Amino acid sequence: MERKCPVCGSTEIITGTLLSTGGVVFTPEDQPVTRIIKKSSYIKALACKKCGEVFGFKLADIPTKLTD
Numbered sequence: 001m002e003r004k005c006p007v008c009g010s011t012e013i014i015t016g017t018l019l020s021t022g023g024v025v026f027t028p029e030d031q032p033v034t035r036i037i038k039k040s041s042y043i044k045a046l047a048c049k050k051c052g053e054v055f056g057f058k059l060a061d062i063p064t065k066l067t068d
């Protein structure tokens with residue numbers, strides 16, 4: 001993953017996880033509607049310490065875990 005801000009070019013990057021109450025998750029669309037517990041993954045992200053740009057969104061889990 002590129003550890004450089006795409007806006008200002010700073011290399012002072014903070015890593016973190018996107019959260020709201022209970023956490024923000026990514027859920028694939030093509031899942032059976034009947035599935036009670038949806039497959040999902042938390043999202044990791046990078047933030048620029050200088051300008052505040054948030055970028056580099058990445059699934060915390062292995063992507064195949066969501067489709068298999």
Ligand SMILES: [Zn+2]
Nearest residue numbers: 005008048051
């Ligand atoms: Zn920046």
